[in-house]
Amino acid sequence: MMQTVRGVHDILPDEVAIWQFLEAKALTIFGLYGFTEIRSPLFEKTELFARAVGATTDIVEKEMYTFADRGGDSLSLRPEGTASVVRSFVQQSLHRQLPWKVWYRGPMFRYERPQKGRQRQFHQIGCELFGPVGPLADAELMAMVMHYLGDVGLQAALVLEINSLGCLACRTPYRALLIAALRQAAAHLCEDCNHRMERNPLRVLDCKRETCRATVTAAPIMLDHLCLGCRDHFYQLKGHLETLGVPYVVNPRMVRGLDYYNRTAFEVTSVGLGAQNAVAAGGRYDGLVEQMGGTSTPAIGFAMGMERLVLLLDRQKILARGMDVYLATLGASAENAGLVLAETLRRGGISVELNLGGGSLKSQMKRADRAQARFTVMLGDTEIEKRSVIIKDMAEGVQQEVARSEIMDYLLTRL
RNA sequence: GCGAACGUAGCUCAGUCGGUAGAGUCCCGGAUUGUGAUUCCGGUUGUCGCGGGUUCGAGCCCCGUCGUUCGCCCCA
Known part of the structure; x- marks a missing residue:
């Protein structure tokens, strides 16, 4: 793989x-x-x-x-x-x-x-x-x-x-002072510190080992030599x-x-x-x-x-925001109408997840839930005939039939 | 570059003494022929990281390798 x-x-x-x-x-x-x-x-x-x-x-x-x-x-x-x-x-x-x-x-x-x-x-x-x-x-x-x-x-x-x-002016002499002090204590310092002493002596002061920490408490620190x-x-x-x-x-x-x-x-x-x-x-x-x-x-x-x-x-605390609307469709003519409706709503600034995969209304409701949709808009043959849709508030669990011409207003006043 | 632990289903993990692989979750379907998140029922998912070895037989033991994690080093 x-x-x-x-x-x-x-x-x-x-x-x-x-x-x-x-x-x-x-x-x-x-x-x-x-x-x-x-x-x-x-x-x-x-x-x-x-x-x-x-x-x-x-x-x-x-x-x-x-x-x-x-x-x-x-x-x-x-x-x-x-x-x-x-x-x-x-x-x-x-x-x-x-x-x-x-x-x-x-x-x-x-x-x-x-x-x-x-x-x-x-x-x-x-x-x-x-x-x-x-x-x-x-x-x-x-x-x-x-x-x-x-x-x-x-x-x-x-x-x-x-x-x-x-x-540069104060660190150079301090560095020499520190190296001298560290060399004197070299026997009490770990292998890493003995190595660090030459490459980056300041880092010896920051060693995690207890024995090294104890040893360097007596070493000069930069703040005293500024x-x-x-x-x-x-x-x-x-x-x-x-x-x-x-x-x-x-x-x-x-x-x-x-x-x-x-x-x-x-x-x-x-x-x-x-x-x-x-x-x-x-x-x-x-x-x-x-x-x-x-x-x-x-x-x-x-x-x-x-x-x-x-x-x-x-x-x-930082969850991705869910969709405003999940648009569920039932049947071929509803799928066509849904495609257009989804696009219309989006032009109005409403985020819409359109059902793209067929499926029963039940499975579409599941997808709506997963998309964290505020509303599910349902569109089937019955609604096509009546020129309406059913809009369900997913949090409240209540739904209402809304005329096609009023969908945008209905949603915008509630979002 | 050094040390240690761990790699099993998409995810989180169990797997006894070496005897042919399991749970939860997720996903799909049904209970409800047009209604989610809860409940109940059913179902799918495996190169047990990879390669070798030991053994009648290896997820399990051994060696190697790759990956992940946690330290050292270093650094944000």
Whole structure:
């Protein structure tokens, strides 16, 4: 049997209703803050991701779907959304119309081992804000995320965590300090951490093992070694969040997997998602635009994992709406008349599921029930002769004969 | 890339000690020759993931493989 490849799934109509709900909310809520949608390509030159995400990250080293096109260029399916948006920003010289606020949605691709909340094709909704350098932008963006998550009905289960990763000036000396401390404690750290120490030492602070956690409590943390500018930025950010009444928790051990982040990092996590507990994550990337060859422009953004949001949502609350009318027909002449009647009603804005498969009235009533129809309109030889139909209110269980000329009015006043 | 569990009807699952496969649900029909969701009656649905091995005999035991799930890693 043909089937989807590993880690890739159909999203069937029942579930699509939830996706459409989430996407419609994004359009509305992000619109309130002045963000408009951008649609960037699903694949780019491999080099773009290598430079933006970081050539030594796991994502670039071993998780990208990379292929050569017929001209010999190395291309990759996008593993995340920010790189393309930044490329677009630079390519179109958009630094001349700051601030530039965009959001995107769509599939991302990473060759990973699937597990709960993690697929090889997964979907993100993300926002990027170019221009503002101050913490006001950070606070507003976080407020927007929480506004969105609250509006889709999730806020209660979620925690906003924030941290500062410093900038080039203060992170470099801190990093050296941390590595020195970790080397001293290397014997007490797990194998993974000893490996991480060299590649991404900050991540050692975030190890899940108890022994490692205990060992690193004494290690220096970034927040204690921020330069004056970074410290002030973080301090003001916290103040803005408090002014807005957005609850947050400072997590000094939170790290970022992608190289481009500096200063503000934040994450929205949830219990109930298993090991992959981040619903949304983002941060500031002031140096990326310049690094990608554009005019130096500070920026901040975030992305949300759609599959993870869907896992958390109560599906009962987002049911696909049923049809207004199921049109049951009995006999060949009724089928003809039904075809015309259905079309007429639809032109009047009434949704109609027309019986297309013959069958007894009983079986057609079943189909009407399954289609969650508000009304069933019945049309048989008797009604054809009398130029009428019978309309049954499915919830009430009562029915009434209605003249053909009055069907539209009858339904419109009751829907 | 590493570890573990699980693959039986469209779906959720049972299947004892190795003896030729079952329930619920869904779907279809009838009870009601033109009335749903409830009730009652009847019916259809199987490469037991796939391939090999052991055995007189394998859904069950063994090996491999593919898939799913949950962790590790990493990350949304």
